Amino acid sequence: MRLFSLAVLLTALVGTAAEAAPTPPVQTTGTVRRHLIYFRDKAGTPFTIAQPQAFLSARAVQRRQRQNIPVQPRDLPVSPTYVAQVKATSGVQLWYTSRWFNAAVVACDSVALGRLQALPFVRSAQTLNRTTRSSTRSLPAEPTSTEAAASVADLLTTRDKNYGQAFWQADMIGAVALHNAGFRGEGMHIAVLDAGFPGVNQSAPFASMRNENRLLSTFDFVGRDRGVYERNSHGTNTLSCMAGNLATTYIGTAPKASYHLLLTEDVSSEHPIEEANWLIAAEYADSAGVDIISSSLGYTTFDFPSRSHTYADMNGRTSVASRAATMAARAGILVVNSAGNDGGSAWRYIGAPADADSVLTVGAVDSLGVIAGFSSVGPTADGRIKPNLAAQGYLAAFVTTGGGVARGNGTSFACPVLAGTAAAFWQANPTLTAQQVMHWLQRSASLADNPNNFLGYGIPNAERANTLAKNGGTIPDGELSIFPNPAGRDLFLNLPAELRNQALRVVIYDVRGALVAEKIMSPSAAAQVPLQPEPLRSGMYLCTVEPQSGGKSRTLRFMQH
Structure with a gap:
């Protein structure tokens, strides 16, 4: 298997990490917290938009060129002079830098934070975590047992035994038809942002990804190392909806795509630091040249005393994660994000970054195409339709850490089912831009002419989208x-x-x-x-x-x- 050195990629390509490991712990007297420090400008940077290969991979540059997206000043790494001065500030530990936000993630106490804010090039600071208290929060997948899954599977028609229990959720949105036409995600690069991927390095459904060198890189943005085959199984489950590839057991919607596994979520607590992790991971994905980000994550409520989001914040322009997702979309990445599982709660609405403009937000339906009661709804606070599309997320099939198959509930599953299908569709239509991919999938969907804030444009049909895209938006006369x-x-x-x-x-x-x-x-x-x-x-x-x-x-x- 081929695992790129993330230390090299993060420094030479992305410019998001200050060095291979955070600066050594510092002696402090107060409570150390994480902060996002915003700089005023990028003065003194040796990088230029005329030489993007100095900070972006060739594939990242090619993705922009293919979609006629110029490299922008926002893509430039932060000023090395500013980085050096931050690292030299007493009591400050530098973790990451952000090109898009022109910012740095640091750890320090309030006294050291005051020193940073006094620097002439520092514009402002945002605290990302306020306590180390453990949380009882869990991710929104609610798997049933494998045994229960078997009885449920008996109720569902498996017309192609090769797919195992994953057939219907793939066939419902046209993925099987694209696979039969020869489009299984070959050549497409997908970054999966999640909470951990235990078992992916060992279990049989992921063997072809490992053996064919399609597992391109891994990185843990929580612990700042390359170990992702640990922590929470949520990432394993969501990844399988795309990458699973074991005949007669489980085949996902993009079984031949290539993957970057990026751990951004710390399930032990819930604070805005995880949104900052999402930002840094998205920048890494950009620099590595990914085509699609699949993110089954969302942020609405944080542990006390961090300030939770309000519905008014769900305007695509307020939260760190939503702003980051918008930046990724502007760089030509198709960002696919789960809508959230709050449809049956008092909150009801989608979270961040699902509220971001130009992001393909995915709601959940059952095998009959009926909206799942837990699926979060729109609109955004500024009145935009959300979610955009829907896929099966109720009793969806996924691979467990041990390589078995179970079923569970959550837009967490609907998101990768659709993201993998989008990869196969984009492979079939390589000249499209990311936004055109989203457009044609929406045009193909069951509610295309009458979208709403429960299912958006409805359940897509990638086979129909393929026909529409190749025929300028029309179905050829005489087609059944x-x-x-x-x-x-x-x-x-x-x-x-x-x-x-x-x-x-x-x-x-x-x-x-x-x-x-x-x-x-x-x-x-x-x-x-x-x-x-x-x-x-x-x-x-x-x-x-x-x-x-x-x-x-x-x-x-x-x-x-």
Whole structure:
């Protein structure tokens, strides 16, 4: 397996880390806390936007060039002169620097903080943690046991045994169709920001990623080392939704993509320092040249005495993580973030960075396409539609640390299921920009013409998005399709020429595989024919169409309101 030296990448490419390890602990008399120190400018920097290769990888530069995004002054590393003076300040320990925020993360007590704020180039300071008190907080995945998962799986139709229990959540949004067309994420680089990845270095579902050198780098931004196969299993579970690749057991939505595993979340407490970790990790991902960030993290409420966010903060411009996500999107990265699991709580709304503009925020549905009760809703505080799209997050299948398969609930799973699908779609359409990828996925979705703040534009269909993107936003005349979709009282079939003037056998199943309707349609020369099934309950359905005389069977998906 190939693991880049993060110390080298962080210094030579990113410019976010001051050195391979934080400056040695300092002698203090007060409580040491983390702070984000903002600088006034980047005066004295030896770097220029004309020479981006000095601080960005070739792949990061190429990603910008491919999307016509110029390197900006915000991409320049902070002034080395300022860094040196911060490190020389008595009582200060330098952890990271931030290009995008022109800032540094430091650890010091209040006396040393006063010394920093007195420096002429320091503009302001923001405290990131106020206590070392342990928290009982847990991440929003709620897995069932493996045994329970097996009984649930019996209810779901596995039409392709190769995918194991992951079939439906991938097929629901068109990932399986893209895989069958040869797009499984090859050549796409995905950074996963999470709370730990135990078992990824050993278990069988991740073996192909390891053996094919598609595990590109790891880094723990909490402990500031490369050890990520520890701490919380949440990252292992979410990663598997994309990277799992073990035939007949589990196949994720981007089983051939390449990955950076970045640990940013400290589950022992909840303070804004984790948003700063998210920022630094996103800058690292940018410099390493990733295409997609998958983040099943969100921030609303912090442990006392740190100040929690308010709904008014959810405007995409206030929180550290949301501002960082916006910067990543402006650099040409597709940022995919879970909406959050507060839909059934008093808060209800999405968190940060899901509120950020240009971020693909993902809500959760069940296998029938019905919104999960826990899925956080929009709008943002400034009135924008959120989430953007939805995928299965209720009883979603994932890989455990031991390599088994279980099911659990959370937008944490919906996010990577969709992020991996986006990678396969982008692979199929490599000339698109990150924002165009999001656009076409939204255009393909079940609520594209009538988005709302529960499911956004709805459940996407990556196969349909691929057709739309390649045909300038239109479905070619004569392609087999169902409309309207989502369906109302009336339902019609669009027939291609080869299916006209012959009797057709049409069968409708629900997603459990139960037969709902079956009929023989008389030959018709019309391009559009009424389907007229019996009234259907709300949910997702599969419709197979084949000539009665024999021939290729075609399957369509549609949603009934």
